[in-house]
Amino acid sequence: MLGMLCHYTKKDLQILTLGALLHDLGKIAIPEEILTKNTGLTDEEFAVIKAHPLRGAQRIHEMENMLPHTALLSAIASEHHEHIDGSGYPRGLKDEEIHRYAKIVAIADVYDALTSERPYKKAYTPNVAHNIMCNVIRGQFDPKLLNLFFNNVALYPVGTILKTDYGFGIVKKSAFGKTETPTIVVFANMEGRPIEPYTIDLSTVEDGNHKIHIVVSDNDLRHFIHNLAFDPSVYLK
Numbered sequence: 001m002l003g004m005l006c007h008y009t010k011k012d013l014q015i016l017t018l019g020a021l022l023h024d025l026g027k028i029a030i031p032e033e034i035l036t037k038n039t040g041l042t043d044e045e046f047a048v049i050k051a052h053p054l055r056g057a058q059r060i061h062e063m064e065n066m067l068p069h070t071a072l073l074s075a076i077a078s079e080h081h082e083h084i085d086g087s088g089y090p091r092g093l094k095d096e097e098i099h100r101y102a103k104i105v106a107i108a109d110v111y112d113a114l115t116s117e118r119p120y121k122k123a124y125t126p127n128v129a130h131n132i133m134c135n136v137i138r139g140q141f142d143p144k145l146l147n148l149f150f151n152n153v154a155l156y157p158v159g160t161i162l163k164t165d166y167g168f169g170i171v172k173k174s175a176f177g178k179t180e181t182p183t184i185v186v187f188a189n190m191e192g193r194p195i196e197p198y199t200i201d202l203s204t205v206e207d208g209n210h211k212i213h214i215v216v217s218d219n220d221l222r223h224f225i226h227n228l229a230f231d232p233s234v235y236l237k
């Protein structure tokens, strides 16, 4: 996202950073038992949750003497759950009505929620979060900002083990704008048997992103490495 933000002044970025840190301030008014509930929320409980953006904005206004740019900081707090298709809360604002900073924080906030463990779910991997945000709930986000975000966030972080058309490989590099097609070192065939390792940049092959079948999960990795009898991370050195 830095590419698009480079024309912003240092002061703009400081406001955005501070706004991102304070965006959920209103949650301090939500009882702990609602925040950590691992079953469905009642309508009343959801109404309490839905009040946190405006409560946060209000608290920021109350700190006018201590905080700079409270109008912008409170816009981020009050609008970070608005969706560009109008399906968000608390006001159901649409695209142009939502402050750009709030749109940026909304993307980071949802990504953080999806990739973090919660009382009701495990943490998703970055590529699963990407899939959900770009396909399942795409209408919530500004498409250009969403694209920029995932141009910068590694969908397959360095060290991730992938099963691909070429066999098993370990991610060696993830480059800006090519996060769907990392460079991997292929070290085992499709059956998981070791082969002479070689490096391939998936961004240079046709439909490189479709060559990836699955991410080998932490659960499977222990057995996989045990059967392999060596640690593939040696190819990252």
Ligand SMILES: [Fe+2]
Binding pocket: 023, 024, 052, 080, 081
């Ligand atoms: Fe929130």
